Amino acid sequence: MSASWTAARDLTVQAGGYSDARRPTRALLALGVVAVVLGIAVGALGWLDHRDSQVETARQAALQTAREQVVTVLSYDFGTIDQDLQRARAALTGEYLAEFTIQANYIIAPAAREQQITTTANVIAAAVVRADPAQVVVLLFVTQRTQNSQSDAVRLAAHRIQLTMARVGDRWLISELDRV
Numbered sequence: 001m002s003a004s005w006t007a008a009r010d011l012t013v014q015a016g017g018y019s020d021a022r023r024p025t026r027a028l029l030a031l032g033v034v035a036v037v038l039g040i041a042v043g044a045l046g047w048l049d050h051r052d053s054q055v056e057t058a059r060q061a062a063l064q065t066a067r068e069q070v071v072t073v074l075s076y077d078f079g080t081i082d083q084d085l086q087r088a089r090a091a092l093t094g095e096y097l098a099e100f101t102i103q104a105n106y107i108i109a110p111a112a113r114e115q116q117i118t119t120t121a122n123v124i125a126a127a128v129v130r131a132d133p134a135q136v137v138v139l140l141f142v143t144q145r146t147q148n149s150q151s152d153a154v155r156l157a158a159h160r161i162q163l164t165m166a167r168v169g170d171r172w173l174i175s176e177l178d179r180v
Helices: 003-014 018-074 079-089 096-116
Strands: 118-132 135-149 151-168 171-179
Touching: 018 079, 018 118, 018 135, 018 151, 079 096, 096 171, 135 171
Parallel strands: none
Antiparallel strands: 118 135, 135 151, 151 171
């Protein structure tokens, strides 16, 4: 090494050359990393807030719809059975729609006509069991009042019903109905 090069290097180091030149680069790099981490954190929190908002909207809409639709599905009159069952099917989707249609055609409608059955459902209480933006499970306490031509007595029944509500487009429809 030449003496002039060593002297120049010593002057550069003494003047803050090499080590000082690296400090702003490291500081900028650290600031960049902090900015990226903060950006990711803010984005994640924003996404979680948006999802929570979607879930809450789904909970409220599906709960209200479940209260209305369970009455539609469980209430019918022998005089208007075809229209009543058609309204009920409009509230259903998926495999449950197919199951209900078979029951309606082969069991409910013939029995309602033959025995002149009228049944009215009423929701006593309802609550959301679990929810996400596309599917909500609702537990309902429902009473049914049933009359028929074979008896003057009115039969009262109470049921716990779990509905799975599925979002289909902009509507909430019943995809499962289970008596629990």
